[in-house]
Amino acid sequence: MTSSADPAVQVSGLTKDFGATRALDGATFDVANGEIFGLLGPNGAGKTTTMRILLTLLKPTAGTARVAGQDVTRDPVAVRQRVGWVPQGHAVDPLLTVMENMRFMCGMYHLAPVAARRRAAQLLEPAGLADHGNKVARVLSGGTRRKLELAMSLVNVPAVLFLDEPTVGLDIAARRDLWTYVRQISRQGTTIVLTTHYLEEADALCDRVAIIDRGQIQATGVPGELKVNYQASTLDEVFLAATGQELAA
Amino acid sequence: MTATNLWREHRVLFGRWLARLRREPLTMLALLAQPMVWLVLFGHLFTKMPVPGGNYLRFMTAGAVVMTTFNGCLTGGVELLFDRESGFLVRMLAAPASRVSLVTSRFMYLTVLTGAQGLVILVAAWMMGVRYAAGIGGIAACLAIGALFGSGITALSLALAFSLRSHSQFSRSPASPACH
Numbered sequence: 001m002t003s004s005a006d007p008a009v010q011v012s013g014l015t016k017d018f019g020a021t022r023a024l025d026g027a028t029f030d031v032a033n034g035e036i037f038g039l040l041g042p043n044g045a046g047k048t049t050t051m052r053i054l055l056t057l058l059k060p061t062a063g064t065a066r067v068a069g070q071d072v073t074r075d076p077v078a079v080r081q082r083v084g085w086v087p088q089g090h091a092v093d094p095l096l097t098v099m100e101n102m103r104f105m106c107g108m109y110h111l112a113p114v115a116a117r118r119r120a121a122q123l124l125e126p127a128g129l130a131d132h133g134n135k136v137a138r139v140l141s142g143g144t145r146r147k148l149e150l151a152m153s154l155v156n157v158p159a160v161l162f163l164d165e166p167t168v169g170l171d172i173a174a175r176r177d178l179w180t181y182v183r184q185i186s187r188q189g190t191t192i193v194l195t196t197h198y199l200e201e202a203d204a205l206c207d208r209v210a211i212i213d214r215g216q217i218q219a220t221g222v223p224g225e226l227k228v229n230y231q232a233s234t235l236d237e238v239f240l241a242a243t244g245q246e247l248a249a
Numbered sequence: 250m251t252a253t254n255l256w257r258e259h260r261v262l263f264g265r266w267l268a269r270l271r272r273e274p275l276t277m278l279a280l281l282a283q284p285m286v287w288l289v290l291f292g293h294l295f296t297k298m299p300v301p302g303g304n305y306l307r308f309m310t311a312g313a314v315v316m317t318t319f320n321g322c323l324t325g326g327v328e329l330l331f332d333r334e335s336g337f338l339v340r341m342l343a344a345p346a347s348r349v350s351l352v353t354s355r356f357m358y359l360t361v362l363t364g365a366q367g368l369v370i371l372v373a374a375w376m377m378g379v380r381y382a383a384g385i386g387g388i389a390a391c392l393a394i395g396a397l398f399g400s401g402i403t404a405l406s407l408a409l410a411f412s413l414r415s416h417s418q419f420s421r422s423p424a425s426p427a428c429h
Contacts, residue, residue, distance in 0.1 A: 090335045093265065093269070
């Protein structure tokens, strides 16, 4: 039984081993409903592993995780029905048109064909893709393709949306355009968990962040409070202090 | 998982394979042209070859159906390797759709595709003078046996696609036409 007061994501002592390598080491954090939560860390810190466990694509070695009130290990299908995901790699079929990609993803979430057409049209409009419906995805620019991936991740009206490095490889204009779209999605009540190593992105978008390094959560909090606690002026300095790293000379 | 949901998954997955084929007209042309090349080129090259029944074209028609099915199904796993390498496969796995549908939809697609190729061969051979003693029932049996044979080969190809890491490994495996 869950209530709207329960966190959208509850992670407790989450651990994941790949052979002898411990990728995630007892991670514990909560994400409140409607929040934009950033998981920050260097490459190989355990961000993507955490996300893949929450998406039921990996099984944890130890610990528990609940997403939208469902246990990721006990009821993975119920979790998949309630979440959306934009992965780091390609989430669109480059040979299908924008509309075909949308309808394909609707079908994977069991929408009837008529409902799928309606839902696709509803999502393409706010994403600014209404005029691109008949374009083959491979001809889209990086930013437009990313927006399509975001629109595809919303077909099931997810309670929690996971974005894995959503703006990597995009120029600054496309990045800011995508931030606007992410804020728009958040305003509709969707909880968003994003991983990024662009700290200005986390500062601009996230209500709260967790800093993860070598599989362990080093700090969690509101960016402004973390800056005060670590006596830092930017999130970059907080990050370096929390992970024990130093700025390159 | 309800029957309606299974149907919806198969509908979009099968539709995706067909749409991809439509977007690559050269691939579609090659798939249809290959059986014709078998018949026109080899059928006439070996006209004088002594074979049971005395007619080489009639003798090779059944073999052309089998070889076309064999090649089509053996390389059938390649598309799933593309999906794996691009990250699209893992995106599909994050959806609530059944994992089995990913495999069975590919089976359905390859059965329809190689069945259509087999039919093209049989019709082309008929136009070139080959007559089928077993009639329509024999043609249906030929296509059904082809589908059964193709299913076994597809299973091997998909197993390799899921167990191998990359295209280069697939192309070095016994499933690659280059290894034949």
